[in-house]
Amino acid sequence: MAQPVASHAGKRWLWLLVLPWIGVLLVPIYNIDQPRLFGLPFFYWYQLLWVLISAVLTAVVYWKTKPAKRTSGGQS
Structure with a gap:
């Protein structure tokens, strides 16, 4: 399941997705x-x-906004 963007700074990266729409x-x-x-x-x-x-x-927005991996606290 998708995780929400954790920080407000991470949400700024989402504005890059507007550029293709404008272009x-x-x-x-x-x-x-x-x-x-x-x-x-x-045209083409x-x-x-x-x-x-x-x-x-x-891809850039995905890499910059994906949550960090959690470590499993010593469990195997």
Whole structure:
């Protein structure tokens, strides 16, 4: 079961997850054809780039907010 973020400082990391929303929801910024990358219009490779950025940001937020492992107090 998921554990809640323990500290207020840990909750700040969650704001990184807003960046992909902003980058993808502002369609007029990337609704263009040029520049092309490997023959793909900017519209498509910009969105694909955000998929990769989102994965990296999600991993960073996970690592920074996951609770520390508990040691089992000498029990085996």
